[in-house]
Amino acid sequence: MMLTLHREPSASLIRLEGNFTFESHTAFRSATQELLDDPGTEQITLDLSGLHYMDSSSLGMLLVLREKTEEKGIKVVLIKPSPAVMGILKIVQFGKLFEIRED
Amino acid sequence: MRILVADDDALFHIVANAVLVGDGYEVIHARDGLEALNLYQEHKPDLVLTDYQMPGLNGIELCRSVKALDPQRFIPMVMLTGEEKSQVLRESLDAGFVEFLTKPVTPDELRLRVRSLFELILLHKDLALAKSESDEEMLITKHILHRLVEPGLRTLPSHIHMETLHTQRINGDACAYQQGLPGIHFGLLCDATGHGLAAGVSTIPAIQAFLGMVSRDIPLEMIYREINVKLRKILPSGRFVCLMLTRLDLHRGTLSVLNAGLPDALFLTPKGTARRFASRNLPAGVLDQVEKPVVEEVALSGGERLLAFTDGLQDFLGAEAAYRILAEGVAKVPFRVHKFIIQECLNLAIHNHEQHDDVSWALWEVPRPEFVKLPIQSNLHCSLQALQCPSPTLRSTPFAFELCFDPRSHPLRQVLPDCLRLLGNHGVPSAATQTLAMALTEATTNALDHGLLGMESTLKQEGFEVYDTVRKERLAAHEVGTLTLRLQLHRCSSGSICSLGVEVEDTGPGFDWRAWEQRQAAEDTMVSGRGLVILRSIASEMSFNESGNCLRFSLPCG
Known part of the structure; x- marks a missing residue:
C-alpha cells in the first residue's frame, strides 16, 4: 500500500492507495502517530479513493486509531471510498463509528 | 559450526x-x-x-x-x-x-x-524454528476449535449443513451448531480479525458463550451482547469478531438472523422469492456497549433455504455467484445436491490454492411441515408410554401424572421432550407445544439451579460461561436431590383440553422467592431471574409454597 501524508495545521490528510492489509501496519501506525503527537491536530482525514481492498486487520487499525483519537478529542473522517471498499465498510457497519463521506 | x-x-x-x-x-x-x-x-x-x-x-x-x-x-x-x-x-x-x-x-x-x-x-x-512453532500452534488451535464445535456439528440434522474449511493457516473462521429445545435449531458463523493463533483464539469465547446460552433458548440479541462483552474484556484494541447467529423455530415457523459484520445471507423460498439478511450490527468486541441489536425474523411455510458464509467464500466465489448457485436451485435441486455443488466449488478452489482465507458456510433448509417431527429419544420413553389411556373412550376422564427423577441421571433435556410427547399423545394441540416446552424448561431449570444447586442469579453478571461452569461442577460434585414434576390436564365442559396444571417440587432447602420478587420490582431483569419473568408472562395462577421449593402454575392449552 502507498501512503501519502499531507500535513495541514489542524486537519491533515492521509491518502491510502492499493491494498490496505496487515503488511501496511507499520507505515499506517507511524503516519497516524505523527499526527496524534501533534497537539494542533483536530481532524484526520483518510482519503480512501485509491484503495482497492481492506482486510480485517486494516479495519482493526482504524478501530485502534479511533480509540486513540477519541482520547485526544480528534475527529477521524473517511472520504471517497471506492464501491468495493464502501461495501466492506457497510458490512462491518463502520458508518456507526466513523463519519464516511462518499462523494 | x-x-x-x-x-x-x-x-x-x-x-x-x-x-x-x-x-x-x-x-x-x-x-x-x-x-x-x-x-x-x-x-x-x-x-x-x-x-x-x-x-x-x-x-x-x-x-x-x-x-x-x-x-x-x-x-x-x-x-x-x-x-x-x-x-x-x-x-x-x-x-x-x-x-x-x-x-x-x-x-x-x-x-x-x-x-x-x-x-x-x-x-x-x-x-x-519460528515456522515449526507456528505449525505447532496452528495444530493446537485447530484441535481446540475442533473439540469445541465437533459435538454439536456431529448432531447436525439432515436439513442443515455447516462447516469450516481451513486453508493452511488459520484465519479466524469457525462455525457451531446446537439444537435448543426440540424443534429449535441454532447456528453460529464467525470470522475473527487477522490470522493465525490470535485469530483462532479470538473465536473460542464466542463459541463457548453461544453453546452455553442456546441450550437455554436465550434470545439471539442476548447471546450477541454476551459475546460482545466477553470479547471486549479479553481482546486487545483493533481485534474483533464478525458473526452471524441463526435460530430456526419449527414450532412457531420462524427463522431469526442476527448479522454482525458478515456478508449478506441469502434466503430463498421455493417460489423464488429472495430476501437478504444484511449486516445490521457492529462486529462483536468493538464497543463496550452495543446499541439495541437488530434481529430480523421471517415467517416460514416450508422448503425455504438459507445460505450464509464468511468473507472467505466471497473472496473466492464472489457473493453474487454464490447467490446465483442458490437462486437457480431451490425449487429444482434437492438440498443434498445443492450442498454438494457448493462443497465441490470450495474444495476445488482450495485444492488449486486459489483460496487464501478460511471459509465457513452454512446451508439450511426449512423442512416441509409434514416432515417436522420432534426429535425425542430417552430411556424414560417406554415407561411413560405405558401411562397412556387404554381406550379412546376414556379420554374424557381426568389425566394426571407425577414424575420423580434425579436430574443427574435423567437430565432435563431428555425428560422434558418425553413429557411433551406424552401430553401430545393425550390431546394437547401441537400449537401449544412450544409454550409448554418453554414453561416447563424455565420452571424445572429454576428448581434445579436455584432449588437443588443453590446457584446465585447474580453469578450470571460474570458471564454465562462462568455460571455454566459452576453449575456443571455442582451437578458433578455430589448428590443433589430430586425433582418432582406433576402435570394434570384440565378439560372444558365440551371435552376439549383447556389448560395444564403444573407443579414442580424440589428437595432442596427452598428458593427465596420473596427476594426474587423484590429484585424484580427494583432491577433490570434481563440477565437474572429472566426465566421466572417469562414464566409469569405465559402462565396464570403462578405461586410458590411457603418454603419456596414447590412452584405451581397453570398454562392455557386450547
Whole structure:
C-alpha cells in the first residue's frame, strides 16, 4: 500500500492507495502517530479513493486509531471510498463509528 | 559450526584449515567425492565447500547426492572452481549450489564468504524454528476449535449443513451448531480479525458463550451482547469478531438472523422469492456497549433455504455467484445436491490454492411441515408410554401424572421432550407445544439451579460461561436431590383440553422467592431471574409454597 501524508495545521490528510492489509501496519501506525503527537491536530482525514481492498486487520487499525483519537478529542473522517471498499465498510457497519463521506 | 571441505588439492585444505579453524569453525577434510559423501552422512556439516573436479564424484554429483539424502535440510553448498564456463555455472545452480569461489581463493575472500553464509544459516534456522512453532500452534488451535464445535456439528440434522474449511493457516473462521429445545435449531458463523493463533483464539469465547446460552433458548440479541462483552474484556484494541447467529423455530415457523459484520445471507423460498439478511450490527468486541441489536425474523411455510458464509467464500466465489448457485436451485435441486455443488466449488478452489482465507458456510433448509417431527429419544420413553389411556373412550376422564427423577441421571433435556410427547399423545394441540416446552424448561431449570444447586442469579453478571461452569461442577460434585414434576390436564365442559396444571417440587432447602420478587420490582431483569419473568408472562395462577421449593402454575392449552 502507498501512503501519502499531507500535513495541514489542524486537519491533515492521509491518502491510502492499493491494498490496505496487515503488511501496511507499520507505515499506517507511524503516519497516524505523527499526527496524534501533534497537539494542533483536530481532524484526520483518510482519503480512501485509491484503495482497492481492506482486510480485517486494516479495519482493526482504524478501530485502534479511533480509540486513540477519541482520547485526544480528534475527529477521524473517511472520504471517497471506492464501491468495493464502501461495501466492506457497510458490512462491518463502520458508518456507526466513523463519519464516511462518499462523494 | 561444522564445515566439510571436499577437494583433491592438498594446498586448498591447508589454506582452509588455517583460515576457518582460526575463526572457530570445525573443519572436516575429504580428498574425493565419495569420501565427502560418507563424511557428510557421518558428521552432518552445516556448510559444504567442494571442488568441481574430483575423483569418485565430481562437485555437482556430490551436491545432488547430498540434497537427495536430506531433502528437507537447508545445507548451503559452495562450488570451488577454476572453470568459468557458463555451462558449469548453469549446472551448478541447477544442482543447488548457492555460491561460487574461483580458485585461487584468498584467505580474506574465504573468510568473508563463509561468514556471510553462516549468517544466512542462522537466519534460516530462526525461520525454521519460528515456522515449526507456528505449525505447532496452528495444530493446537485447530484441535481446540475442533473439540469445541465437533459435538454439536456431529448432531447436525439432515436439513442443515455447516462447516469450516481451513486453508493452511488459520484465519479466524469457525462455525457451531446446537439444537435448543426440540424443534429449535441454532447456528453460529464467525470470522475473527487477522490470522493465525490470535485469530483462532479470538473465536473460542464466542463459541463457548453461544453453546452455553442456546441450550437455554436465550434470545439471539442476548447471546450477541454476551459475546460482545466477553470479547471486549479479553481482546486487545483493533481485534474483533464478525458473526452471524441463526435460530430456526419449527414450532412457531420462524427463522431469526442476527448479522454482525458478515456478508449478506441469502434466503430463498421455493417460489423464488429472495430476501437478504444484511449486516445490521457492529462486529462483536468493538464497543463496550452495543446499541439495541437488530434481529430480523421471517415467517416460514416450508422448503425455504438459507445460505450464509464468511468473507472467505466471497473472496473466492464472489457473493453474487454464490447467490446465483442458490437462486437457480431451490425449487429444482434437492438440498443434498445443492450442498454438494457448493462443497465441490470450495474444495476445488482450495485444492488449486486459489483460496487464501478460511471459509465457513452454512446451508439450511426449512423442512416441509409434514416432515417436522420432534426429535425425542430417552430411556424414560417406554415407561411413560405405558401411562397412556387404554381406550379412546376414556379420554374424557381426568389425566394426571407425577414424575420423580434425579436430574443427574435423567437430565432435563431428555425428560422434558418425553413429557411433551406424552401430553401430545393425550390431546394437547401441537400449537401449544412450544409454550409448554418453554414453561416447563424455565420452571424445572429454576428448581434445579436455584432449588437443588443453590446457584446465585447474580453469578450470571460474570458471564454465562462462568455460571455454566459452576453449575456443571455442582451437578458433578455430589448428590443433589430430586425433582418432582406433576402435570394434570384440565378439560372444558365440551371435552376439549383447556389448560395444564403444573407443579414442580424440589428437595432442596427452598428458593427465596420473596427476594426474587423484590429484585424484580427494583432491577433490570434481563440477565437474572429472566426465566421466572417469562414464566409469569405465559402462565396464570403462578405461586410458590411457603418454603419456596414447590412452584405451581397453570398454562392455557386450547
